[in-house]
Amino acid sequence: MIVFAIYIAIFVVSFVVVKFVVHKTVTDYTSLKTVTFGDESAVTPNRIASVISVLSIFLLWGAFTGSSYVPGFLHAPGPFIGDAAFTYTAEAEGQAPDDATVTVRVFEVGTDVDDPEVAPGEGWAKNDVDTVGAWRSGLIRVDRNDEFGRDEGHTVVAVNGEAIAPGQSVQTEFGRVGMSPKGTLNFEPAKGWQMEPIWLPPPEAVLARLGEIASEGYRDSTLWEHLGYSLFRVIVGFFFGALVGIPLGYAMGLSNWFRGWFDPIVEFMRPVPPLALIPLVIIWAGIGEVGKIILLFLAALWIMAIAARAGVSGVAIAKVHAAYSLGASKFQIMRHVIVPNSLPEIFTGARVAMGVCWGTVVAAELVAAEKGAGMMIMVASKFQLTDIVIMGIILIGVIGFGIDILMRMAEKALVPWKGRV
Amino acid sequence: MSGLSIDNLSMRFDLPNGTSVQALKDVSLKLAEGELMSVLGPSGCGKTTLLNIVAGFLAPTEGQITLNGHLVKGPDAERGMVFQQGALFEWMDVRDNVSFGPRMAGKRERDWGQHVDHLLDVVGLRDFKEKAVYELSGGMQQRVALARCLANDPDVILMDEPLGALDALTREKMQGLVLKLWKETGKTIILITHSVEEALLLGERLLVMAPRPGRIHREYRLPFADMGVNADLREVKKHPDFGEKREEILGMIWDMEEEIMGRAEESA
Numbered sequence: 001m002i003v004f005a006i007y008i009a010i011f012v013v014s015f016v017v018v019k020f021v022v023h024k025t026v027t028d029y030t031s032l033k034t035v036t037f038g039d040e041s042a043v044t045p046n047r048i049a050s051v052i053s054v055l056s057i058f059l060l061w062g063a064f065t066g067s068s069y070v071p072g073f074l075h076a077p078g079p080f081i082g083d084a085a086f087t088y089t090a091e092a093e094g095q096a097p098d099d100a101t102v103t104v105r106v107f108e109v110g111t112d113v114d115d116p117e118v119a120p121g122e123g124w125a126k127n128d129v130d131t132v133g134a135w136r137s138g139l140i141r142v143d144r145n146d147e148f149g150r151d152e153g154h155t156v157v158a159v160n161g162e163a164i165a166p167g168q169s170v171q172t173e174f175g176r177v178g179m180s181p182k183g184t185l186n187f188e189p190a191k192g193w194q195m196e197p198i199w200l201p202p203p204e205a206v207l208a209r210l211g212e213i214a215s216e217g218y219r220d221s222t223l224w225e226h227l228g229y230s231l232f233r234v235i236v237g238f239f240f241g242a243l244v245g246i247p248l249g250y251a252m253g254l255s256n257w258f259r260g261w262f263d264p265i266v267e268f269m270r271p272v273p274p275l276a277l278i279p280l281v282i283i284w285a286g287i288g289e290v291g292k293i294i295l296l297f298l299a300a301l302w303i304m305a306i307a308a309r310a311g312v313s314g315v316a317i318a319k320v321h322a323a324y325s326l327g328a329s330k331f332q333i334m335r336h337v338i339v340p341n342s343l344p345e346i347f348t349g350a351r352v353a354m355g356v357c358w359g360t361v362v363a364a365e366l367v368a369a370e371k372g373a374g375m376m377i378m379v380a381s382k383f384q385l386t387d388i389v390i391m392g393i394i395l396i397g398v399i400g401f402g403i404d405i406l407m408r409m410a411e412k413a414l415v416p417w418k419g420r421v
Numbered sequence: 422m423s424g425l426s427i428d429n430l431s432m433r434f435d436l437p438n439g440t441s442v443q444a445l446k447d448v449s450l451k452l453a454e455g456e457l458m459s460v461l462g463p464s465g466c467g468k469t470t471l472l473n474i475v476a477g478f479l480a481p482t483e484g485q486i487t488l489n490g491h492l493v494k495g496p497d498a499e500r501g502m503v504f505q506q507g508a509l510f511e512w513m514d515v516r517d518n519v520s521f522g523p524r525m526a527g528k529r530e531r532d533w534g535q536h537v538d539h540l541l542d543v544v545g546l547r548d549f550k551e552k553a554v555y556e557l558s559g560g561m562q563q564r565v566a567l568a569r570c571l572a573n574d575p576d577v578i579l580m581d582e583p584l585g586a587l588d589a590l591t592r593e594k595m596q597g598l599v600l601k602l603w604k605e606t607g608k609t610i611i612l613i614t615h616s617v618e619e620a621l622l623l624g625e626r627l628l629v630m631a632p633r634p635g636r637i638h639r640e641y642r643l644p645f646a647d648m649g650v651n652a653d654l655r656e657v658k659k660h661p662d663f664g665e666k667r668e669e670i671l672g673m674i675w676d677m678e679e680e681i682m683g684r685a686e687e688s689a
């Protein structure tokens with residue numbers, strides 16, 4: 001919640017700053033254009049906003065994980081580390097209540113610690129020591145070293161002077177002291193606002209893990225093998241999907257018989273998410289490469305068929321008529337009019353299909369695989385290796401984005417007339 | 422037997438709901454070689470249908486078309502077509518569009534190169550040969566369409582509102598160009614238009630059609646196209662006969678439109 005509020009605050013503040021300070025001098029007519037709602041060309045992404053947006057995500061990530069990349073004063077309050085102390089008041093049969101101090105050394109998980117040194121103190125209740133890891137909690141048997149134990153009716157009745165009973169708790173400046181049903185104290189050091197590395201590791205941990213896996217690999221394969229396998233499956237599956245889907249779409253766009261024959265199949269398969277086919281494909285083809293490629297083939301096939309069909313049916317009849325009256329044969333019209341005219345639609349379909357394939361391959365690898373980006377993060381998650389999981393997600397996103405950029409560049413180069421007719 | 426002959430043409434469209442539309446009924450006319458006929462008529466009177474049948478895109482329910490003595494059976498390079506817009510091939514540059522016909526006929530560049538470049542000169546697009554057609558203005562695109570049609574050297578040119586999508590000024594210039602090309606090439610031309618002025622200016626003959634069923638309402642022979650070949654079109658428009666004819670035909674079409682509207686209101 002706090003993170004979200006801060007993010008919104010950054011959004012508003014940077015908007016105001018950029019709008020009124022940086023761009024104050026720029027006044028042109030484009031600002032009036034945005035009045036014409038629906039004119040999409042009037043709204044172009046503000047690059048400054050994009051940069052700030054991405055930077056603030058990393059800033060928040062760093063601040064709430066205590067990253068060393070983010071200056072200390074920007075850090076969200078971290079968990080309490082150091083020696084915490086509180087007093088307890090104990091009673092025992094036939095004894096006056098006595099106070100003693102508990103000193104707890106809170107340490108960063110993963111480092112070595114010794115018990116703090118403390119004098120036993122006066123009275124029959126003796127001072128206690130213990131250690132607890134940050135973000136963890138620990139039971140503290142304060143009665144163990146006292147002169148009268150539980151056999152003599154030892155009970156803790158107050159912490160820091162505040163009364164406590166089983167099930168209740170007392171808030172101290174170092175954290176929460178609770179009491180179990182049996183009367184044992186339970187110390188939970190203050191957690192602060194930062195995330196525990198096991199939930200969200202800081203950016204440098206992810207980066208370090210990236211370096212480690214890039215050089216040493218993970219689960220018998222290098223990082224590039226994992227990513228390469230995923231990409232290879234996508235490309236092969238998409239290639240065969242397009243190879244079959246495009247001619248199928250053309251046939252459906254040109255022949256009543258093909259249209260009638262395949263319409264029910266295509267219309268039925270289109271709304272079936274490829275993920276739903278994973279179990280069947282595993283049953284039929286196993287978890288090897290063949291199964292994955294069949295799955296991606298099926299994911300791309302219908303999209304490409306529908307795109308090609310739309311491309312063919314979308315040809316302006318005037319173009320076909322013009323070609324006919326210029327003396328073109330049916331084959332020439334196919335080759336010089338129908339096919340080029342359908343390219344923009346096919347490219348749109350290809351972009352969609354590539355995105356779907358990439359998503360599907362990761363999901364399929366999550367389910368079962370020996371190599372691949374999805375397998376890498378799935379296995380890592382079983383061992384609570386959150387840094388690998390996050391690294392994997394970022395890499396998957398970057399690659400998916402890269403695929404789309406490449407497709408867009410190809411589209412610009414090959415069908416420059418798209419959207420301009 | 423040279424020229425275009427349209428005999429007793431009827432066209433009925435059967436609609437999916439069981440009714441049918443009589444788009445043309447008993448249309449007959451003859452066009453000598455080199456004649457330019459403009460066609461006027463209220464919307465929906467079957468002008469486009471008539472042109473599509475002549476082009477061979479539609480088969481008439483009755484009647485036939487003969488061109489230079491042989492029966493028209495389908496689209497053919499001998500009958501070129503210029504559309505209102507959207508019929509250029511965006512994936513080809515201007516020159517490839519214009520040379521489409523000869524290329525499809527399997528001719529080599531040395532056979533058509535000069536002719537195509539000459540046509541591009543005539544329509545004033547010499548410097549735009551390598552441009553993509555979607556980068557051109559509407560008027561330039563129509564000039565490409567005209568050149569593309571002429572490059573194929575058809576016997577008859579069919580134009581369906583070729584200047585309909587242009588602004589008034591460009592349109593006037595293009596009217597001059599059409600007249601010039603007509604005189605230079607001596608082609609037989611049928612030109613559909615919604616503009617009475619355009620029909621009077623360009624049409625050696627003028628056909629006024631009436632709707633429901635689509636038929637020939639009246640035919641005129643006009644002197645203005647010949648005048649326009651040698652004079653400024655603006656001067657021609659000032660001719661007293663021109664104004665008179667314009668009023669007469671405007672009134673005629675106006676009455677027909679009124680009648681259609683009246684009928685539509687009755688049935689509503």
Ligand SMILES: Nc1ncnc2c1ncn2[C@@H]1O[C@H](COP(=O)(O)OP(=O)(O)OP(=O)(O)O)[C@@H](O)[C@H]1O
Nearest residue numbers: 434442443444462463464465466467468469470471
């Ligand atoms: N493919 C078709 N199917 C059914 N009806 C059609 C078809 N084509 C044309 N019609 C009908 O035939 C009639 C004549 O249409 P046509 O397009 O020839 O008119 P038009 O004179 O060219 O009109 P406009 O001036 O608006 O272009 C209209 O009533 C139209 O609805």
Ligand SMILES: [Mg+2]
Nearest residue numbers: 468469470581
């Ligand atoms: Mg029409």
